[in-house]
Amino acid sequence: DTGVSQDPRHKITKRGQNVTFRCDPISEHNRLYWYRQTLGQGPEFLTYFQNEAQLEKSRLLSDRFSAERPKGSFSTLEIQRTEQGDSAMYLCASSLVRGLAVDNEQFFGPGTRLTVL
Amino acid sequence: AQSVTQLDSHVSVSEGTPVLLRCNYSSSYSPSLFWYVQHPNKGLQLLLKYTSAATLVKGINGFEAEFKKSETSFHLTKPSAHMSDAAEYFCVVSLQDDSWGKFQFGAGTQVVVTP
Numbered sequence: 298d299t300g301v302s303q304d305p306r307h308k309i310t311k312r313g314q315n316v317t318f319r320c321d322p323i324s325e326h327n328r329l330y331w332y333r334q335t336l337g338q339g340p341e342f343l344t345y346f347q348n349e350a351q352l353e354k355s356r357l358l359s360d361r362f363s364a365e366r367p368k369g370s371f372s373t374l375e376i377q378r379t380e381q382g383d384s385a386m387y388l389c390a391s392s393l394v395r396g397l398a399v400d401n402e403q404f405f406g407p408g409t410r411l412t413v414l
Numbered sequence: 415a416q417s418v419t420q421l422d423s424h425v426s427v428s429e430g431t432p433v434l435l436r437c438n439y440s441s442s443y444s445p446s447l448f449w450y451v452q453h454p455n456k457g458l459q460l461l462l463k464y465t466s467a468a469t470l471v472k473g474i475n476g477f478e479a480e481f482k483k484s485e486t487s488f489h490l491t492k493p494s495a496h497m498s499d500a501a502e503y504f505c506v507v508s509l510q511d512d513s514w515g516k517f518q519f520g521a522g523t524q525v526v527v528t529p
């Protein structure tokens with residue numbers, strides 16, 4: 298399977314614990330995005346990387362959230378001191394962007410569903 | 415600023431009847447627009463995209479969408495609904511300001527297909 302993969306698919310944690318999610322993009326894709334989706338809503342942008350550089354972070358991404366993409370390949374999203382409000386589906390997507398093209402399809406992974414008790 | 419508005423949060427259709435999902439956009443630029451579908455417990459899948467070529471765009475599974483600049487709309491249609499079309503559908507605009515290439519999603523339309 299050469300699509301975007303995410304691990305784990307489900308995570309249940311207690312409030313105050315730290316969690317880390319992993320995303321493996323399609324291998325030749327230079328862009329990697331993280332989104333958060335709550336029930337009944339569309340995905341909301343969190344952050345994105347162009348190769349290994351993190352280019353933008355949403356205001357939704359508090360100081361408890363950190364994302365990395367070492368070597369421009371896989372990415373991790375860490376949430377420290379989780380809160381019940383962090384419960385959501387965390388989606389990863391990747392795309393191949395050339396120049397200033399804005400019509401690039403993003404390919405999405407299956408998501409990691411986080412439940413904070 | 416760019417945004418999309420999906421006018422219906424839920425649509426219920428009978429199998430074999432047409433489906434219409436409405437999306438209006440707001441953009442200062444010539445927009446790139448997408449429709450994605452999300453089936454339960456599955457990832458988002460691209461149905462079709464508009465990128466300033468033909469205004470009538472054909473996608474997978476018999477879906478198509480028409481870009482109408484005068485109405486700032488990008489409605490998704492299918493002539494005959496199938497049970498497998500039951501899912502959530504998202505209209506998406508690709509941003510072209512400082513965050514170019516980043517997606518902004520509509521709130522989604524849940525489609526129910528009844529036998």
